[in-house]
Amino acid sequence: MDRKRAGSRYIYRFGHAQAEGDGSMGEELGGKGASLAEMTRLGLPVPAGFTISTRACRFYLEQGAMPPSLEEELESALGWLELEQAQRLGGERDPLLLSVRSGASISMPGMMDTILNVGINDTNIDGLAVKQNVTFALDSYRRLLQMFGSVVLQIPKHAFDQASEGVSRDGEEASLRQTILSFQQLIEHRSGKPFPMDPRAQLRQAVVAVFESWNNDRARHYRRIHRTPENGGTAVTVQAMVFGNYGVNSGTGVGFTRNPSTGEKAMFAEFLANAQGEDIVAGIRTPMPIAELERTMPRVYRKLRTVTSRLEAHYRDVQDFEFTVQNGELFLLQTRAAKRSALAKLRSAVEMAEEGLISRTEALLRVTPSDLEEVLSPQLDFGNVELQPIAKGLPASPGSAVGQVALTADRAVELAGKHKQSPIILVRQETNADDIHGMDAAVGFLTAHGGATSHAAVVARGMGKCCITGAGGIVTDEVAGEVRIGEHTLKEGDWLSLDGSTGRVFPGQLTLRPSESFDNPFLTKLLYWARACSLTAVWANADTPQDAERASHASAMGIGLCRTEHMFFAKDRLAHIRSMILASSPAARERALASLLPVQQADFEELFRTMPGLPVTIRLIDPPLHEFLPTEVAAREELAQARLQGTDVENIQRLEELLLRVQQLSESNPMMGLRGCRLGIVHPEIIVMQVRAILRAALRVKAEGILALPEIMVPLVACVEEVRFLRKLIDATAANLFAEEDLFGQEGRRIGYRVGVMIEVPRAAACADEIAREVDFMSFGTNDLTQLTFGFSRDDAHKYLDTYLELGILKHNPFVTIDREGVGSLIRSAVRKAREANPDIKIGICGEHGGDPASIAFFAELGVDYVSCSPARLPMAQLSAAHTSIARAPVKSQQEKVPHGLRLVEGASLSHDLPSQIPSVFRSSSPSAGPTSLA
Numbered sequence: 001m002d003r004k005r006a007g008s009r010y011i012y013r014f015g016h017a018q019a020e021g022d023g024s025m026g027e028e029l030g031g032k033g034a035s036l037a038e039m040t041r042l043g044l045p046v047p048a049g050f051t052i053s054t055r056a057c058r059f060y061l062e063q064g065a066m067p068p069s070l071e072e073e074l075e076s077a078l079g080w081l082e083l084e085q086a087q088r089l090g091g092e093r094d095p096l097l098l099s100v101r102s103g104a105s106i107s108m109p110g111m112m113d114t115i116l117n118v119g120i121n122d123t124n125i126d127g128l129a130v131k132q133n134v135t136f137a138l139d140s141y142r143r144l145l146q147m148f149g150s151v152v153l154q155i156p157k158h159a160f161d162q163a164s165e166g167v168s169r170d171g172e173e174a175s176l177r178q179t180i181l182s183f184q185q186l187i188e189h190r191s192g193k194p195f196p197m198d199p200r201a202q203l204r205q206a207v208v209a210v211f212e213s214w215n216n217d218r219a220r221h222y223r224r225i226h227r228t229p230e231n232g233g234t235a236v237t238v239q240a241m242v243f244g245n246y247g248v249n250s251g252t253g254v255g256f257t258r259n260p261s262t263g264e265k266a267m268f269a270e271f272l273a274n275a276q277g278e279d280i281v282a283g284i285r286t287p288m289p290i291a292e293l294e295r296t297m298p299r300v301y302r303k304l305r306t307v308t309s310r311l312e313a314h315y316r317d318v319q320d321f322e323f324t325v326q327n328g329e330l331f332l333l334q335t336r337a338a339k340r341s342a343l344a345k346l347r348s349a350v351e352m353a354e355e356g357l358i359s360r361t362e363a364l365l366r367v368t369p370s371d372l373e374e375v376l377s378p379q380l381d382f383g384n385v386e387l388q389p390i391a392k393g394l395p396a397s398p399g400s401a402v403g404q405v406a407l408t409a410d411r412a413v414e415l416a417g418k419h420k421q422s423p424i425i426l427v428r429q430e431t432n433a434d435d436i437h438g439m440d441a442a443v444g445f446l447t448a449h450g451g452a453t454s455h456a457a458v459v460a461r462g463m464g465k466c467c468i469t470g471a472g473g474i475v476t477d478e479v480a481g482e483v484r485i486g487e488h489t490l491k492e493g494d495w496l497s498l499d500g501s502t503g504r505v506f507p508g509q510l511t512l513r514p515s516e517s518f519d520n521p522f523l524t525k526l527l528y529w530a531r532a533c534s535l536t537a538v539w540a541n542a543d544t545p546q547d548a549e550r551a552s553h554a555s556a557m558g559i560g561l562c563r564t565e566h567m568f569f570a571k572d573r574l575a576h577i578r579s580m581i582l583a584s585s586p587a588a589r590e591r592a593l594a595s596l597l598p599v600q601q602a603d604f605e606e607l608f609r610t611m612p613g614l615p616v617t618i619r620l621i622d623p624p625l626h627e628f629l630p631t632e633v634a635a636r637e638e639l640a641q642a643r644l645q646g647t648d649v650e651n652i653q654r655l656e657e658l659l660l661r662v663q664q665l666s667e668s669n670p671m672m673g674l675r676g677c678r679l680g681i682v683h684p685e686i687i688v689m690q691v692r693a694i695l696r697a698a699l700r701v702k703a704e705g706i707l708a709l710p711e712i713m714v715p716l717v718a719c720v721e722e723v724r725f726l727r728k729l730i731d732a733t734a735a736n737l738f739a740e741e742d743l744f745g746q747e748g749r750r751i752g753y754r755v756g757v758m759i760e761v762p763r764a765a766a767c768a769d770e771i772a773r774e775v776d777f778m779s780f781g782t783n784d785l786t787q788l789t790f791g792f793s794r795d796d797a798h799k800y801l802d803t804y805l806e807l808g809i810l811k812h813n814p815f816v817t818i819d820r821e822g823v824g825s826l827i828r829s830a831v832r833k834a835r836e837a838n839p840d841i842k843i844g845i846c847g848e849h850g851g852d853p854a855s856i857a858f859f860a861e862l863g864v865d866y867v868s869c870s871p872a873r874l875p876m877a878q879l880s881a882a883h884t885s886i887a888r889a890p891v892k893s894q895q896e897k898v899p900h901g902l903r904l905v906e907g908a909s910l911s912h913d914l915p916s917q918i919p920s921v922f923r924s925s926s927p928s929a930g931p932t933s934l935a
């Protein structure tokens with residue numbers, strides 16, 4: 001096509017395998033016009049016609065008049081079409097009839113669509129009847145009057161319904177003639193002018209109406225919601241009519257080359273015999289499955305299959321097509337990329353890559369992390385009912401939950417039953433560490449307070465459960481066993497439904513539509529490809545062996561954060577840690593620690609067994625000790641109760657001691673108190689116990705023939721001296737342990753380990769070079785780093801963050817997506833400094849941001865070795881990491897099978913084998929010199 005002339009012309013013709021445009025000209029021809037041109041070029045059966053460009057529309061909207069040269073072009077195009085079709089517009093015998101359809105560069109359902117049968121008038125109706133039959137001719141005229149009246153003249157549809165009601169029913173022909181008459185009267189009455197008998201006037205008015213529809217309310221509204229530019233304009237396609245209503249050998253249909261809801265590779269289409277397109281759209285008649293076409297017109301059916309497969313192969317994407325069969329002859333009227341469900345996107349992308357239609361890289365790019373989120377989370381099934389939520393909060397963890405209300409953790413456990421057979425929604429003002437057992441028993445959480453990184457939210461995402469936080473208007477009364485939600489009062493045991501993707505709360509027991517499980521074979525395959533092309537490895541945060549099991553199942557390449565204290569919170573262990581905290585002498589503390597050691601060791605052994613050959617990062621004790629004790633109020637109350645009963649003196653003494661210790665440990669700002677590495681420096685015996693437990697566990701599984709790769713992480717460091725002190729302690733503890741005689745035989749006496757730090761205090765980020773020289777790895781704890789850099793409390797910031805976001809003071813919640821300018825620049829400079837000071841250092845991210853697609857892209861830019869996120873977020877993170885890697889370093893299709901985490905080095909040979917069990921990030925950089933190089 002001579003596109004050089006594009007600037008000076010407004011009309012592009014297509015017909016009989018030749019077209020003056022092509023599929024790439026969507027901007028100029030609209031989606032419909034471009035696809036018709038492209039299909040014509042492919043030699044597919046498309047009725048001849050021409051497209052008036054979007055430029056003509058823009059000219060019309062700006063100047064209020066048609067471009068001066070358009071009239072001449074239109075005449076010439078009409079003359080050409082009349083020759084092609086051997087028919088004449090307005091001709092008295094067998095007249096040329098036209099369809100006039102709108103088509104912007106993106107599909108806009110809010111715009112006017114189609115006027116069919118343009119060209120009929122009182123004079124040629126008999127000629128048309130001669131060609132086919134009288135009923136067909138009259139019915140076509142009736143349709144033209146109705147469409148022209150409602151679309152061009154904007155006479156409401158119901159006016160036509162009323163007009164046709166008064167028509168007598170004496171014979172089809174007579175009643176059609178009467179309908180036509182009454183429609184003509186209606187048009188004249190409503191518009192003040194008779195229906196135009198001149199076919200050229202019909203066409204001109206139809207074109208103007210399409211142009212003007214660009215600015216109708218629905219179209220404007222649609223553009224506003226979809227953020228589509230206001231100035232694009234629409235094209236108009238004028239085409240020779242083909243008729244699906246010629247009789248039983250005719251019909252019309254719509255379809256998809258693959259199933260749009262499941263993605264299955266099977267043509268999915270519906271067909272209506274003896275009908276025109278608008279009959280399907282209007283839902284006047286129920287279409288039949290395409291199998292019916294196969295039965296009645298096998299030849300047409302086969303051709304449709306061939307033609308649509310060809311379309312899909314040509315466009316390399318699932319197509320949504322419209323077709324008409326006229327007297328046994330197939331015509332294509334439109335094709336476009338099909339809108340499809342997340343599940344269908346996933347399946348069709350994977351299958352198309354396997355068919356060789358697209359590359360694996362393209363398949364990866366066709367699915368977004370939020371598609372996966374949708375695929376993986378169960379959803380509320382509203383059926384056809386519009387339900388009003390009774391409360392709305394922050395969608396803190398996606399998915400949906402339906403269950404019975406419980407107001408305390410204990411009640412949740414009780415109501416859930418021994419085997420968690422009853423689904424429970426835990427409703428709290430807010431949750432804390434004491435609620436863990438109840439959260440474990442529940443299927444979803446609803447809190448009145450808290451933001452997207454509150455305790456409830458973080459735990460929910462970790463557990464892969466649905467959670468809504470900060471839902472205002474919720475008041476719980478645990479004593480009465482009631483909760484007020486707005487005007488509703490619910491009792492414990494009442495049903496509640498949560499939509500974690502939107503934050504909406506519904507009363508009652510809605511049905512849950514289960515998601516495709518993590519075992520969806522297409523998901524498994526796509527994520528395998530994702531990991532294979534990622535330059536950034538994805539690890540998981542896992543606190544318990546169960547978490548690690550899930551992480552391993554989802555192919556995490558390591559554990560980036562195991563919070564040991566979460567193991568302490570389990571009921572049977574809390575007693576040990578309490579006696580350690582309450583110990584009155586160093587000896588008593590040693591004894592308490594000695595009883596904790598085997599418990600911790602057993603947990604670590606399980607972790608190592610679950611992640612053989614993969615790094616497991618264990619963070620030393622982090623939270624302030626008082627978190628393991630009851631609150632002062634609770635301690636006081638318990639003491640008062642005991643005194644009231646008054647007999648057990650020993651018990652009273654114990655409770656007095658407990659209260660005293662609680663008071664001693666209380667801090668006015670515990671977040672900045674005696675915690676993290678400070679705790680280890682003040683109480684080194686805790687660190688010694690933990691390091692011994694970690695290394696003994698590693699040695700034990702080594703004796704079983706399993707390779708354990710322990711990484712010991714020191715939390716909340718601020719200065720290099722803290723790091724030096726604790727590293728010395730850790731290494732000395734290891735050396736002492738390895739020197740012990742009674743370990744697992746000569747062979748099993750040593751094991752390699754790494755020592756690293758968590759960077760979560762801005763000072764540590766500023767001194768990253770000094771610190772990097774002392775450690776083997778560093779991992780950015782971006783939650784605390786964000787909290788401390790902004791000076792925003794993670795647990796309370798939601799109180800002002802909403803206002804900040806509304807006012808645009810912040811563009812997004814920095815606890816969800818990393819703040820690139822502030823926190824991000826700290827990390828950027830810390831990474832640079834650390835790598836300069838210690839080129840072998842391994843750098844990771846272990847905050848909540850490690851599972852956020854936008855943040856992952858940023859971390860990948862900085863060149864971190866891995867990001868670590870909760871197991872439930874692994875699929876999304878793996879896909880995000882792949883997308884980022886593809887965008888940063890386009891990998892050729894045969895290079896897609898790069899082992900996990902391997903940095904692409906120029907000239908390096910790329911393995912085509914299965915990804916190795918041991919990730920290269922572990923193999924490629926050796927630990928720094930010192931006792932850690934033991935192996």
Ligand SMILES: [Mg+2]
Pocket residue numbers: 715716760781784
């Ligand atoms: Mg922290």
